[in-house]
Amino acid sequence: MEDAFLDVRVQRTMRKITHALVELLKEKSLAEISVKEIIIKARISRGTFYLHYKDKNDLIQKLKDNYLHHFFPKIHAAFDGQRVDFFLEALNFLKD
Structure with missing residues (x-):
């Protein structure tokens, strides 16, 4: 049961990151976007971002x-x- 809950949380985090990136891409190019901007927009910690992506x-x-x-x-x-x-x-x- 705990694994299923974790999967839902991970999926929600990934959606937040993706949504944040898409919103930022409406304002500027990919080269101009930083990880810091993504995590601020997604309202996640830097550690959470790096848990999923290099x-x-x-x-x-x-x-x-x-x-x-x-x-x-x-x-x-x-x-x-x-x-x-x-x-x-x-x-x-x-x-x-």
Whole structure:
């Protein structure tokens, strides 16, 4: 039970970090964003950030990997003869 609770907490922290990064990207380029700005915006500690990521570049790489991991099955399904509206699925994925 405790592991499930921890997973929820970790997921919430990751969402906060991602949301903070997205909000900061609306204001400035990635090169101009610091880890300090991300943790302030996400309202987490520096230690919490570094518990999950080595640095800002690691955060970006893991986000890209995660999106591609979830996006490629949708592409595969769209071109595998299944009746999937690829563009609708892609837009829903990107929205989430």
